[in-house]
Amino acid sequence: MKTTINKRRWTWQREVLLRLLREARGHLDADELYRKAREICPRIGLSTVYRNLRLFRDLGLIKELQLGEGHSHYEFVREGEHQHFLCRRCGRVIEFSSLSLKGLREELELEHGVRVEVMELRLEGLCRDCLKERGDDARQGSSGKDR
Amino acid sequence: MKTTINKRRWTWQREVLLRLLREARGHLDADELYRKAREICPRIGLSTVYRNLRLFRDLGLIKELQLGEGHSHYEFVREGEHQHFLCRRCGRVIEFSSLSLKGLREELELEHGVRVEVMELRLEGLCRDCLKERGDDARQGSSGKDR
DNA sequence: ATGTTTGCAAAGCTTTTGCACCGAT
DNA sequence: ATCGGTGCAAAAGCTTTGCAAACAT
Numbered sequence: 380m381k382t383t384i385n386k387r388r389w390t391w392q393r394e395v396l397l398r399l400l401r402e403a404r405g406h407l408d409a410d411e412l413y414r415k416a417r418e419i420c421p422r423i424g425l426s427t428v429y430r431n432l433r434l435f436r437d438l439g440l441i442k443e444l445q446l447g448e449g450h451s452h453y454e455f456v457r458e459g460e461h462q463h464f465l466c467r468r469c470g471r472v473i474e475f476s477s478l479s480l481k482g483l484r485e486e487l488e489l490e491h492g493v494r495v496e497v498m499e500l501r502l503e504g505l506c507r508d509c510l511k512e513r514g515d516d517a518r519q520g521s522s523g524k525d526r
Numbered sequence: 527m528k529t530t531i532n533k534r535r536w537t538w539q540r541e542v543l544l545r546l547l548r549e550a551r552g553h554l555d556a557d558e559l560y561r562k563a564r565e566i567c568p569r570i571g572l573s574t575v576y577r578n579l580r581l582f583r584d585l586g587l588i589k590e591l592q593l594g595e596g597h598s599h600y601e602f603v604r605e606g607e608h609q610h611f612l613c614r615r616c617g618r619v620i621e622f623s624s625l626s627l628k629g630l631r632e633e634l635e636l637e638h639g640v641r642v643e644v645m646e647l648r649l650e651g652l653c654r655d656c657l658k659e660r661g662d663d664a665r666q667g668s669s670g671k672d673r
Numbered sequence: 674a675t676g677t678t679t680g681c682a683a684a685g686c687t688t689t690t691g692c693a694c695c696g697a698t
Numbered sequence: 699a700t701c702g703g704t705g706c707a708a709a710a711g712c713t714t715t716g717c718a719a720a721c722a723t
Binding site: 443445447464466467473475477479480482483486487490491492493494495496497498499500501502503504505506507510 | 590592594611613614620622624626627629630633634637638639640641642643644645646647648649650651652653654657
């Protein structure tokens with residue numbers, strides 16, 4: 380099924396990286412993964428992390444997310460597909476899944492004749508807590524967190 | 527309404543950049559915008575482009591897109607909100623809008639108590655033409671365009 | 674034995690920042 | 699005359715690449 384799984388060696392660096400990704404409760408960025416991996420094999424290189432993140436992504440084992448911090452985050456792909464909501468104020472990421480999204484996919488495939496393989500919904504706004512905390516003076520403008 | 531619009535000077539660099547963004551048929555990246563801008567004012571600096579892209583984004587005049595090329599694309603915000611489908615094979619970007627998405631927004635706000643301010647749906651897959659061209663041997667794997 | 678994968682260091686890219694000068698108000 | 703904006707160059711991230719050594723097969 381996978382076109383390029385042949386001639387691939389299963390090193391224990393890959394073992395470690397994939398395990399860390401699988402065991403992470405949410406998503407990791409390359410550097411977080413690198414630091415975690417170094418606790419297990421201190422001599423691992425950052426390039427190995429990046430090379431394997433790319434490999435895992437191409438194999439469909441992980442998903443690459445743009446959470447708007449200027450670098451990628453990665454997440455192990457599990458059965459239940461879910462999406463991400465990023466709070467602009469506190470930076471919290473809320474994961475959620477939606478049924479409407481599945482319908483949307485079919486709608487698109489029918490209407491535009493395409494095949495959808497990756498579907499990522501990126502949402503930004505204010506989470507429940509920040510909404511409450513801000514109260515009625517809630518304005519967005521450019522005054523929020525700097526980024 | 528906008529919190530930081532005061533003390534803001536309207537330079538003709540901003541005039542040019544915003545006009546180019548408005549007149550672009552689709553989305554531009556920083557470098558494309560920079561090159562276009564230099565045709566008009568050759569002494570403009572790349573940092574001016576970036577600074578103003580950020581400004582325009584914070585003002586809500588443009589939207590920043592992650593199309594998965596390792597850098598951002600920017601798009602003038604018009605009334606009809608639309609989303610992007612990226613073909614993995616030919617790199618074409620198809621814009622579409624969907625009604626289901628509006629419903630999804632309300633669903634989320636009710637269900638999770640958040641306020642959604644930005645909503646970006648990133649889709650990848652195969653476009654109609656590439657589907658046809660590939661025919662039945664269509665397999666994804668990691669053999670596609672290199673990136 | 675073979676050829677893929679690794680670690681290291683260096684390079685590559687996109688984006689940001691410091692600073693003196695410029696220019697809009 | 700202010701003081702925000704610009705251009706330049708340099709820096710800062712994140713990510714990729716070249717290469718010789720290491721290792722899985």
